[in-house]
Amino acid sequence: MSNSRRDFIRRSGLAGMGVAGAWMSIYAGTPGELEHIEEGAEYVPLQTFNMSGYAAPKLEVVRVGIAGIGNRGFDAVVRMNKIQGVEIKGLCDLRAERVKLAGDLVTASGHRPELYHTSPEAWKTMCARKDIDLIYILTPWALHTPMALFSMNHNKHVCVEVPAGKTLQELWSLVETSEKTRKHCMMAENCCYDFFELTTLNMVRQGFFGEIIHCEGSYIHSLTELLFAKDRFYQMWELNETASRKGNLYPTHGLGPLCQVMNINRGDKMDYLVSMSSNDFTLGNEVKALAAKDGFYTSYAGRSFNGNMNTSTIRTSKGKTIMVQYDISSPRPYSRIQLVSGTKATALKYPEPARIARGHEWLGEEAIKELQEKYTPEIVKKIGKAAKQVGGHGGMDFIMDWRTIDCLRNGLPLDQDVYDAALWSSVSPLSAWSVANRSNSITVPDFTRGAWKKNAQVDISMSKGGTTGVK
Numbered sequence: 283m284s285n286s287r288r289d290f291i292r293r294s295g296l297a298g299m300g301v302a303g304a305w306m307s308i309y310a311g312t313p314g315e316l317e318h319i320e321e322g323a324e325y326v327p328l329q330t331f332n333m334s335g336y337a338a339p340k341l342e343v344v345r346v347g348i349a350g351i352g353n354r355g356f357d358a359v360v361r362m363n364k365i366q367g368v369e370i371k372g373l374c375d376l377r378a379e380r381v382k383l384a385g386d387l388v389t390a391s392g393h394r395p396e397l398y399h400t401s402p403e404a405w406k407t408m409c410a411r412k413d414i415d416l417i418y419i420l421t422p423w424a425l426h427t428p429m430a431l432f433s434m435n436h437n438k439h440v441c442v443e444v445p446a447g448k449t450l451q452e453l454w455s456l457v458e459t460s461e462k463t464r465k466h467c468m469m470a471e472n473c474c475y476d477f478f479e480l481t482t483l484n485m486v487r488q489g490f491f492g493e494i495i496h497c498e499g500s501y502i503h504s505l506t507e508l509l510f511a512k513d514r515f516y517q518m519w520e521l522n523e524t525a526s527r528k529g530n531l532y533p534t535h536g537l538g539p540l541c542q543v544m545n546i547n548r549g550d551k552m553d554y555l556v557s558m559s560s561n562d563f564t565l566g567n568e569v570k571a572l573a574a575k576d577g578f579y580t581s582y583a584g585r586s587f588n589g590n591m592n593t594s595t596i597r598t599s600k601g602k603t604i605m606v607q608y609d610i611s612s613p614r615p616y617s618r619i620q621l622v623s624g625t626k627a628t629a630l631k632y633p634e635p636a637r638i639a640r641g642h643e644w645l646g647e648e649a650i651k652e653l654q655e656k657y658t659p660e661i662v663k664k665i666g667k668a669a670k671q672v673g674g675h676g677g678m679d680f681i682m683d684w685r686t687i688d689c690l691r692n693g694l695p696l697d698q699d700v701y702d703a704a705l706w707s708s709v710s711p712l713s714a715w716s717v718a719n720r721s722n723s724i725t726v727p728d729f730t731r732g733a734w735k736k737n738a739q740v741d742i743s744m745s746k747g748g749t750t751g752v753k
């Protein structure tokens with residue numbers, strides 16, 4: 283091990299929780315991945331620079347390259363095409379027809395993008411270009427971290443779809459690289475920009491809920507039909523993920539807004555996590571039924587799928603609690619829960635319509651409407667109407683992209699930094715470890731390495747910026 287490696291602070295948090303060897307469990311069978319991780323000890327690099335609150339030099343025009351133009355990627359192209367001060371310089375996908383489709387759209391608006399599609403590594407040529415400022419990554423999960431690292435190391439800011447990485451090692455490498463290069467690595471957690479979530483955050487900031495005690499979130503979205511569709515996801519990558527790990531594979535939609543509400547990484551931090559999964563009662567049966575009719579599915583028939591419902595609970599260092607659930611395979615109505623419970627009031631978004639209670643009573647429709655008007659945050663006043671017109675999950679996707687570009691153009695910190703990306707994504711490998719170990723608790727890494735005590739809250743006041751227009 284090199285001297286610099288020896289200089290890393292190593293905390294035996296995992297061992298201290300009685301879970302020595304946790305790293306080995308998480309990475310079992312792939313010793314190469316353990317390059318810089320000591321058995322039973324958490325790998326914690328020194329913080330070389332604090333990216334929380336970091337403002338990169340202003341960019342009058344943000345030159346963008348987009349990697350992965352599938353379902354989600356094409357929508358991102360549509361949104362970026364609507365934001366002033368964006369120049370789309372590169373579009374990349376393995377599939378030529380996807381790149382061409384996006385290329386035609388943006389060319390009609392005056393962009394002149396290079397198209398990259400000739401090999402699985404064509405994205406490297408785009409991400410290495412000197413005339414691009416921001417790479418937006420919307421590929422299957424396995425490519426998120428490799429593309430983000432390569433891009434930061436080639437002097438680019440990064441927006442990466444959720445989750446930012448799949449393993450703790452990947453997440454630490456994002457943190458280290460963002461600090462080393464001083465490039466933003468923002469995970470595009472769009473749910474932080476949904477209307478009710480933004481209003482709730484504003485109400486929290488103004489003391490409406492008192493002290494926050496407990497929050498609940500989830501990703502409950504019945505996707506079974508899409509998972510088994512042959513042509514919905516590129517090479518059925520999401521089904522393959524579901525057949526390769528057990529735990530909460532997609533925690534960030536439920537968690538992101540709640541972490542902002544609870545000032546996680548900015549005044550409080552996650553301390554430890556406990557996770558429990560049910561068995562799978564639907565996917566295995568579904569695949570057997572499909573295989574009986576169509577030989578294509580035979581190879582999936584013997585596989586063991588992720589359990590239907592995962593429930594993870596997290597205790598924070600200040601003694602607050604979070605519950606986050608994941609279920610994409612039960613026939614249930616959609617829910618991200620979004621419960622915020624404080625000493626004075628409660629908010630609950632799902633099932634919709636959203637409700638707010640003061641004390642023991644849920645408020646009536648009129649009173650909720652009045653509160654929502656009173657506490658509408660500046661960002662919604664500024665861009666909410668245009669966002670609803672452009673669309674993208676009701677407008678939240680556009681608010682996110684507009685805000686990100688506006689921050690880069692005004693030299694402002696981004697709302698989500700690399701520590702948020704790493705922490706929110708880390709619930710996935712941590713839950714997998716806990717599920718595999720009879721729901722024992724596991725210490726959540728402090729990606730900020732103590733800086734959480736002083737890091738500033740996310741600024742939703744829009745006291746600066748807001749100068750970017752919509753086409």
Ligand SMILES: NC(=O)c1ccc[n+]([C@@H]2O[C@H](COP(=O)([O-])OP(=O)(O)OC[C@H]3O[C@@H](n4cnc5c(N)ncnc54)[C@H](O)[C@@H]3O)[C@@H](O)[C@H]2O)c1
Pocket residue numbers: 349350351352353354355374375376377380401402403404405420421422423425443444445470471472514515516517519675
């Ligand atoms: N935030 C949200 O609300 C939200 C919603 C949907 C999807 N997502 C995320 O977006 C990402 C993409 O999901 P999707 O539904 O669009 O999947 P998809 O399968 O439709 O798209 C993935 C694209 O990546 C391309 N690709 C694969 N390998 C590549 C390579 N080597 N180089 C270039 N391109 C490559 C594929 O050809 C495909 O077009 C995932 O990370 C997913 O989790 C987020």
